[in-house]
Amino acid sequence: MPSITTTITLKPISPFTHNNLFSLNPPPFSPHRPILKPISAIIIPPSSSSQQYQQQQLYQPFRPPPSPLPPKFRNLDVAGRIDVLTNSLGLWYEYAPLISSLYQEGFSPPTIEEATGISGVEQNRLVVAAQVRDSLVQSKTDPDVLSFFDTGGAELLYEIRLLSASQRAAAAKYAVENKLDAQGCRDLARAVKDFPRRKGDTAWGKFNYVLPGDCLSFMYYRQSKEYKNPSEERTAALQLALDVVESEDAKNVITRELEGGRAGKDSTGDELVDVVKVPVVRLKIGEVSEATTVVVLPVCRAEEKENNVLEAPWECKSEGDFGVVVAEKGWTRWVVLPGWEPVVGLRNGGVVVAFSDARVLPWRANRWYYEEAILVVADRSRKEVAVDDGFYLVVGDGGELKVERGSMLKERGVEESLGTVALVVRPPKEETDDQIADEDWD
Secondary structure, eight states: OOEEEEEEOOOOOOTTSGGGTTOSSOOOOOTTSOOOOOEEEEEEOOOHHHHHHHHHTOOOOOOOOOOSSOGGGTTOOHHHHHHHHHHTOSOHHHHHHHHHHHHHTTOOHHHHHHHHOOOHHHHHHHHHHHHHHHHHHHTTOOHHHHHHTTTTOHHHHHHTTTSOHHHHHHHHHHHHHHTOOHHHHHHHHHHHHHGGGGTTSTTGGGSOTTOHHHHHHHHHHHHHTTSOSSOHHHHHHHHHHHHHOOSHHHHHHHHHHHHHHHOOBOTTSOBOOOOOOOOEEEOOTTHHHHOSSEEEEEEEEGGGHHHHHHHSOSOEEEETTTTEEEESSOOSOEEEEEOOHHHHTOOSOEEEEEESOGGGSSBOTTTOOOOOOEEEEEETTOOBOOOTTOEEEEEOTTSOEEEEEHHHHHHTTOOBOSEEEEEEEEOOOSSOOOOOOGGGBO
């Protein structure tokens, strides 16, 4: 349609404008005289561009957003929705949106539980699992995979809720192919989520991030590093890693670890010397309180030098029905550690040396450069420098305590130490970071 442009022209009437500015004889002004505003109108024909714009801006009728409810449930009243939920009329992902609709009607989880018998926890699981399933549908997941979750699938899909859309699709397919239960799906999701944070760990680059099985396998592989080599626990963790791995590169890494751990003798039948690797663990917040068994050990400060290590109590045990801790003599500093295998194995002679700076240990400072306090757990009953790859607590040239590798001590002719290092403990942090890998030791 033609557009109308109006042009308003105001005629100057003020005595202080134009030629009458600062005039000594301004024209008389009457407040009752009307002010005239001439108006001129010009009709401008519409241009082709404005016609196209008007065609694009045609009136669009209001369309309400699609209802999340399945078509067969959309016309139900509140009583009908409650009846469907109470009797589970349909598949779980079909009636799960009814819970959200009742929330919108003003119902609370306890009210719904009272009316339908579905607990608040189960309500949340159904609603979240239905949303996860919708994302799988939008990701064009194989219908055969989706049908696997039609019966009892809410508990499984709920566990992969924290993954991205692409990760959910891969995890769901892996769960179906391997018939994982809820705990298996939980471990799988945790492994996939945790994998990028472990960059820099031993053999991390050999595992494929896009394959859920490799992420799960890497979790078991990393857990195997927490046990002695060889040990049944380590072999069991590696076997789990081998059972779920998908890529060939990762499979080769695990196979080599298994073969290396099982090799106890050489071709002549002589026993091989075990390669000693010192576990380095980060103590988690609340881990001691949640542990079923704990170990109490005396603590010495590194700056107090050799005498305190020698004088620390050798024996500490629990007595009576309440497990009262009794030491052979009094001591001012003690530490309680979870019942990890390296410390539980200590009988008499266990001692902890507190270092204020982790850089005193023989690990590669260019990669693990942490200015943080550490605890070194040593076994004073094993003083002999027997293994080249072992680590030992010794006295430095300046009288300070330090940790050195057995091969370095043997080169200097040192045959006896203050004790063999059994474990290194790092302090708890809010954010968990990478553990020290075996090859990070100098």
